Amino acid sequence: MFFGLLGFWLCVDFPESWSSRLFKADEMKFLQLRVKYQDGPVSPDEEFRWSAFWEAVKDWKTYVNYTLATMVKSLGYSSIKAQALTAPPYVFAFFCVIAIAIYSDKYRCRARSLLISYAVGTTGIVILWPCLYHQNLAGVSYFALFLVVAGYNMQAPAVGSWLGTNVRNPAKRAAAMGWQSTFGQLLGGTIGANIFITKEAPTYKSGFIILLVLVMVGGVGATIANWYCLRASNLKKDKIPLEELEGKYTEQQLSEMGEYSPYFRIQDDN
Template sequence: MAIFYSGASAAGAFSGLLAFGIGQLDHTWGYRGWRFIYGIEGVFTVLLAIGAFWFVHDTPAKVGKWLTHEERQFLLLRHKYSAGGETGVAEKSEFSWKQAAMAFKSIHIYAVALIEFTLCVTVYGYSFILPTIINNLGYDAAEAQAMTVPPYVFACLITAFSGWAADRYQQRMLSVLLPNLTALAGFIIMMVSVNCPSVPGVTLFGVFLTTGGLYPISPAVTAWISLNCAGTMKRAVGIAAMISFSQLGGIVGSNIYISSQAPTYPVGFGISLGMLAVFGCIWPVIYYFILKQINATRGAMDENEIRAKYTEEELSEMGDLSPLFRYAT
């Protein structure tokens, strides 16, 4: 998840470089530079999407050339029995409207969507005003685009490291909380220093903290919800629903930074700080203790009694509602 999502922060770095370079075509053939950005980057996007049709596979079962039969079987079986920890049961992988509907009834979808919604509000708004913040430090528009590259490179590295650490130490809540705290600190530094162009280093430090804090959150929450939704169909719909709900934050984030309030943006910074503090830092801790309590309650149950009461098929049908399932914390 972290490697996949690091593409977002890497894209932020390359987009600054591309915008700086392509912007030099301004007035070429009578067109403004931004038109060339849409055209050139759009062509690459379409070509990559067409190529992905042949190179991206739905499941290991459909990979024929670079996996042996034994390797395919290993991956399929590992996935089937991976949910819920050591006491997990076989997951159902068939299409099921019932399993899809269960995703919308799961509190875990909405619990994590709150965190991701907050991220979308902050990261959308932040990406819009970052060049303006850097421009206010004395750089012109083109230089400001180029100066956005280092923070995004830093975020790419932090995203990959955060994913490694979350898996290495099995700490899902901390992989959400710590980046949110980092971003919160960055926003505070920027809000205090952005009106003081005489200390550009302080503002840039805040920019690095904010960017490095925001981008590791999406892979962390996506991995968290995928671990806590058992059943292939329920997990697929659950991840999609969580991302769909949270993307509504982009509507909010793109409208809270009012141009007349530049460069201090009290409304934009204030909303971002408030949401990061409540739903980015406090709520993940509360959700963590809810999961711990559920796991403790289920852990107190006798496994032999559970298996005597339910068949393997029934436990599999329950998914993460099974008393044998343990939520990732």
């Protein structure tokens, strides 16, 4: 909670609000102009509008992206130990999230990062589930939890950045990312908290089946579908002859089109 509160001061804002103590005047000007005009000569409108929110809600790109203490307790540990042993997997996940975020940003590979994340988490599930039938494999089960927690937390940076980089208008981008997070938390939290039924402990057969189906369809399937649709959008724009576009739109019109501009190329992890 403490570090979460620090986010109010640590999260980076647009360069216009930065203190110039760390940068020279020309460096600060460069940073501001680079952000403002990164996608064209006319900067997008940064004022929030409800129309931008509803546009984000209707956009398909917005949607194409454990009760751990209970799981640990089922391995044979006491409630107090279960709560204590919940922490190490999340510490491990923290470093994995940082690593995948750096990798994703360096190579601009959002889809690949997501598939890697789901692969790590699913590997943990494949190891964990059979082990729960054997109490003498508690150590292996606990190791598998590290992979599960890490894998399914690693996907967050790629999901958010993939959507953010492909929505040009700042108001729509903020609305899309906020709605995506809300939508995901509501459905994910509701499902995750109710599929591991107490009477099925310690193997949770129904929970694991539902989880694997959701990961394959809603995780891996959605990632591949999103990559394919974004790539198809770029290929469609590439087929438009440049001479056909010359003089057809004003710079203001192109700016208002956002990512639908014929000149805008979506980052699709080719």
